[in-house]
Every structure is written in structure tokens, then in C-alpha cells.
Amino acid sequence: MDASSYVYSSEIFPTSIRAQGAGFSVSGLFCFSLIYTMCAPVAFNNIGWKYYLIFIIVPLFGAAFMYTCYPETKGLALEEIAAKFGDEVAVDLSHLSPEERARLDKTLANADIMELEHKA
Template identity: 45%
Template sequence: MFIAGLFGCLITTSGLAACVAEFSGTSNKAGNAAGVFFIFLYLAFQGTLCDTTMYLYVSEIFPTEIRPIGMGFSLFGQFTSTIILLQTAPIGINNVGWKYYLVIIVWCIFFIPIVYLYFPETARLSLEEIGARFGDDVAVHITDASESQRKELDDFLSKIDVVHSDTPRGETLSVVDVSPEEK
């Protein structure tokens, strides 16, 4: 999603820069309308594919115990870059005109390969699978375990003292803490 959003922002910003360069200050209604179209299309790409992905991706890639810290740093970076862009845009557009859009175009061109190469895909993965892609130790899910992993788990469980009790559906089993001395 993020790469599609960056491509969309790249294309729409390029179209907007071309429209502003060619039709700014003219009475060409079609050219000016195309510029407005590119602004709204940019907002659609940025808002739906880039902005939302920043929140979702960061919350997925950080382990639970440091997720709030990771989200905090991400939001700090996002808001800092937004403030810088929004404070410099009026000055840049006033001084260099349509060429200021080249900053956004270059930014998109710069980040597309970075996202492609260094941001692992997390679509349709559980948080545990995402954690494994980032090198976390993850407990084996029995439904996803291979036959050798199941056999290893069965062997391990048969070696420890585990009490198993079948309970009728809907009832709970009380767990009694048994200290090692009582065994």
C-alpha cells in the first residue's frame, strides 16, 4: 500500500507541477481545472495509502512491549516533517514557483526503493509472523507447525509432568497450584 501511495503521490505531484508551470496565471480553464484535479487526487493517494499506512505499519512492526515508544517516535517524525514542509512551502512556492514541487517529487523517488527494499511486507500476516520477520522469538502455533515441530512439542510435553483433564464444553477447569514438594 505504501509503495502504491508513493507512486500515486509522485504521479499526481508531477501532474500538478506540470499544470502549474504551464497554466498558472493564464485563463485556460481546462489546464487550471486539471491542476485542481491533481491536488484532490494527490490528497486521495496521500490520505488513504501513505498517511494511514504510517500508523498501521509502525504499530505492526514494533513488539508489544515497546510499541508505544515506537509509535511516539513515528508520530514525532511525521509531525516534524509536516511542520517543516508546511512552513517552507509558502516561501518556496513564492520564490521558485512550480519548481518547489520538485522537492516532493524527489522525496517520493527517493523513498520508493527504500520502502521496497527495507520495509518487509506485513499484509495478511499475524503479529507473531510479523515479529518473526523482524527476528523476534515467536512461540510455535500448533496449527502452523510442521510435523517435525509437532513431534518435538509432543516429546517435550510427554517429558514434563502435565495433568490433562477433558471438560465438557462451556465449563471451566479450576487450576490448582501444586508446589514441587507436594508431588
């Protein structure tokens, strides 16, 4: 789940505040890592191996929370991700069927080829 501090936070924030959002997310990761490691010597002295349960239970709750509350962004265009987070999107491709999207991709690819031929 540590990677989500880097990857997911860079996807969900708008470009204007992306650096601040990613920095806040990563600083949260390091703050909690610091808390875990500073408590470790005292916890191991008092409760022994049971302190490892924190490293099992907390990530399980985090994973369940991420699975239920965070929208899936795999394979989506940036515009589609923006729409999932409530941003207004100029061109919305999310309503297209896979066949329509493939047709649009082919049309755009042909347009790119024609443009390159025209420049040559």
C-alpha cells in the same frame, strides 16, 4: 505513505514499546510536515512551481525505500511478523504449506466448537 506512520509502526514494534514507537513515528511525520509548510512561502516566492517537485521526488524515494527494505506483513499472523523482525517465536507457522495450515485451522476450529458444546 502517511498511513505507514500509523499502521506499519504499530506492527513492527514489540508490545512493550509499541506506544512509544508509534508516537515517535507519528511525531516524525508531523515534524516533516511542519518543515514542508514553513518553507513553502519562501520556496514558492523563489522557485515557484518547482517546489512541488519536492512533494513528488521525496515520496518516490520513500516508496522505493519501503518497497526494497521493509518486509511485507500483509496476511501474516503476529507471530510470523515477529519472526520477520528477529523475535523468538514459540509457535512458528511460517514453515507450513497452505494445505497443512488449512488442516491446522480446521482442527483448531473443531476444537473451539467442541469446547463451546462442552460448556453448553
